[in-house]
Amino acid sequence: xxxxxxxxxxxxxxxxxxxxxxxxxxxxxxYDISLLGLLTDPAQREMFLISxxxxxxxxxxxxxxxxxxxxxxxxxxQNKFVEPTTAGTAQWAGLGLLVGLILIPGASPIxxxxxACLFAFVGTGIFLAVLRRLASRSSIIVPLVGIxxxxxVGAATTYxxxxxxxxxxxxxxxxxxxxxxxxxxYEPLWIVSIIAVLAFxxxxxxxxxxxxxxxxxNAGVNYDRIVLLGVTMVALATGVTTVVVGFxxxxxxxxxxxxxxxxxxxxxxxxxxxxxxxxxxxxxCDLIGRLIVAPMEIPASVVxxxxxxxxxxxxxxxxxxxVYA
Amino acid sequence: MITITDVTKSYGDETVLGPVTGQIAKGGVTSLVGxxxxxxxxxxxxxxxxxxxxxxxxxxxxxxVQAAKSRDLAQMMSILRQENHITARLxxxxxxxxxxxxxxxxxxxxxxxxxVDLALDFLGLGPLAERFLDQLSGGQRQRAFxxxxxxxxxxxVLLDEPLNNLDMKHAVLMMRRLRDAADELGKxxxxxxxxxxxxxxxxxxxxxxxxxTIAYSGTAAEIMRSDILSEVFDTPIxxxxxxxxxxxxxxxxxxxxxxxxxxxxxxxxxASV
Numbered sequence: 388x389x390x391x392x393x394x395x396x397x398x399x400x401x402x403x404x405x406x407x408x409x410x411x412x413x414x415x416x417x418y419d420i421s422l423l424g425l426l427t428d429p430a431q432r433e434m435f436l437i438s439x440x441x442x443x444x445x446x447x448x449x450x451x452x453x454x455x456x457x458x459x460x461x462x463x464x465q466n467k468f469v470e471p472t473t474a475g476t477a478q479w480a481g482l483g484l485l486v487g488l489i490l491i492p493g494a495s496p497i498x499x500x501x502x503a504c505l506f507a508f509v510g511t512g513i514f515l516a517v518l519r520r521l522a523s524r525s526s527i528i529v530p531l532v533g534i535x536x537x538x539x540v541g542a543a544t545t546y547x548x549x550x551x552x553x554x555x556x557x558x559x560x561x562x563x564x565x566x567x568x569x570x571x572x573y574e575p576l577w578i579v580s581i582i583a584v585l586a587f588x589x590x591x592x593x594x595x596x597x598x599x600x601x602x603x604x605n606a607g608v609n610y611d612r613i614v615l616l617g618v619t620m621v622a623l624a625t626g627v628t629t630v631v632v633g634f635x636x637x638x639x640x641x642x643x644x645x646x647x648x649x650x651x652x653x654x655x656x657x658x659x660x661x662x663x664x665x666x667x668x669x670x671x672c673d674l675i676g677r678l679i680v681a682p683m684e685i686p687a688s689v690v691x692x693x694x695x696x697x698x699x700x701x702x703x704x705x706x707x708x709x710v711y712a
Numbered sequence: 713m714i715t716i717t718d719v720t721k722s723y724g725d726e727t728v729l730g731p732v733t734g735q736i737a738k739g740g741v742t743s744l745v746g747x748x749x750x751x752x753x754x755x756x757x758x759x760x761x762x763x764x765x766x767x768x769x770x771x772x773x774x775x776x777v778q779a780a781k782s783r784d785l786a787q788m789m790s791i792l793r794q795e796n797h798i799t800a801r802l803x804x805x806x807x808x809x810x811x812x813x814x815x816x817x818x819x820x821x822x823x824x825x826x827x828v829d830l831a832l833d834f835l836g837l838g839p840l841a842e843r844f845l846d847q848l849s850g851g852q853r854q855r856a857f858x859x860x861x862x863x864x865x866x867x868x869v870l871l872d873e874p875l876n877n878l879d880m881k882h883a884v885l886m887m888r889r890l891r892d893a894a895d896e897l898g899k900x901x902x903x904x905x906x907x908x909x910x911x912x913x914x915x916x917x918x919x920x921x922x923x924x925t926i927a928y929s930g931t932a933a934e935i936m937r938s939d940i941l942s943e944v945f946d947t948p949i950x951x952x953x954x955x956x957x958x959x960x961x962x963x964x965x966x967x968x969x970x971x972x973x974x975x976x977x978x979x980x981x982x983a984s985v
Contacts, residue, residue, distance in 0.1 A: 462800065465799045465800070467799055598807075598810065599798060602796065605760070605786060606786055607813065651801045651802055651806065652800040652802055653803075
């Protein structure tokens with residue numbers, strides 16, 4: 388176990404680091420904004436409020452949504468490698484969004500979100516139903532099933548988009564980026580804050596569910612009801628994030644695993660850290676994407692995919708070592 | 713009191729349990745023994761409402777386990793299954809504290825902390841309390857799960873093979889602890905034990921199961937007989953008195969495998985005798 392002092396240093400460094408990233412995210416960009424300018428120049432202030440604040444808030448909310456969704460899904464499936472993009476939830480949300488575009492052209496964002504959330508809910512339900520019928524629930528098989536389901540849904544989505552001439556909207560959705568987030572566009576993401584608070588309130592129940600159905604039942608918890616609640620929260624968070632931002636891979640997988648190494652999986656204790664580390668990681672990815680090809684941008688999700696994949700492999704190797712040691 | 717009424721469990725056409733009817737009196741230690749596949753675990757998981765019976769009903773302390781609220785049951789009865797593989801990374805103390813969930817719903821009171829400390833001490837887990845479960849040996853982990861169930865502080869405690877992974881020293885300590893829980897705290901302990909001699913040494917009652925039904929039940933002295941054990945386990949077993957206790961001894965030269973077809977013949981032979 389990591390010694391208490393090391394742990395304290397790590398946590399303090401995390402808070403300071405994420406704070407610095409928030410400030411950096413607010414100040415970095417094509418339009419020059421400085422702290423002094425914010426106080427003196429009304430044009431800078433206007434730009435700051437229209438573009439920078441919404442973008443940073445969107446990043447924060449999207450990160451919280453994906454990392455908390457990840458940790459909830461890992462608890463209700465008792466599997467460390469499940470998260471919205473490895474269980475097909477995000478792909479289903481994308482399909483819902485596309486169906487909305489096809490059936491109701493010019494639909495309001497709210498309608499699209501409702502459809503995305505509904506599809507995400509149904510899709511996650513299908514994933515869990517498949518898991519229940521699965522003989523082997525080994526740690527690798529479960530996410531493989533999810534990735535396969537997600538790929539099938541993704542393929543269907545591409546086919547549909549192609550048939551209806553919507554491939555371009557699909558491409559912009561798949562490369563979840565934050566460059567076009569402005570005031571009046573990101574606000575639905577505030578719903579994530581409600582989900583985050585709710586997750587914290589019922590954190591203990593999710594941890595109990597994470598002990599498995601038998602131990603949860605022994606503790607007097609209605610396991611199926613907790614799973615339903617978890618799936619609902621994940622579907623809402625993923626659906627809204629998908630419509631506003633797009634597809635953010637690996638975040639919900641990497642962050643809970645990193646936090647778990649230091650703090651364990653007692654959600655009451657580690658949930659705030661899952662949120663904070665998730666925000667830090669996504670802000671960092673977004674900043675990298677903005678800086679390395681400035682004044683152009685690489686979408687945060689692309690950077691996240693590259694960094695996340697590397698971290699994912701590192702975590703798998705680490706887990707293998709601890710299992711076979 | 714645990715009352716079992718006409719309980720059966722079938723998967724498709726195959727009946728793995730029952731019909732079983734019987735009672736387990738309040739207080740004391742009751743051991744379920746029997747060969748593999750006799751239905752011991754199935755019966756215990758049905759009593760513990762982790763498995764739905766195909767037919768019949770079970771009441772524990774007057775509550776119908778299928779109908780009563782899970783939380784009410786959890787305050788009266790705890791059950792620990794044989795295999796407890798959890799992927800969540802928790803410390804021993806965090807795990808044991810979840811034993812208090814039915815009472816506190818996660819907000820631990822002083823009373824809860826007292827029970828957690830007591831359960832940790834009871835199983836000698838004090839020095840390991842802050843360790844993560846994945847940093848423990850199999851035996852230590854087993855003790856942590858039992859501590860969790862004991863922290864739940866229920867009148868009825870059902871344990872499926874609590875001696876799993878324990879060495880002789882810890883197996884004896886565990887059984888003495890369970891004995892103490894029954895004698896000093898008035899708990900009703902029901903355990904599944906593989907070693908018939910362990911069952912005899914620590915139990916007030918033994919229920920011997922075979923082929924999905926209760927073959928014999930009674931005190932240790934009543935069950936520890938060569939003819940009964942040989943029949944229940946389908947292998948020659950002698951019982952000798954040693955240090956004032958009945959000790960069952962297997963025959964090292966016994967035919968190792970009895971095929972199902974042969975067993976059916978034997979059963980009819982036994983029936984005709």
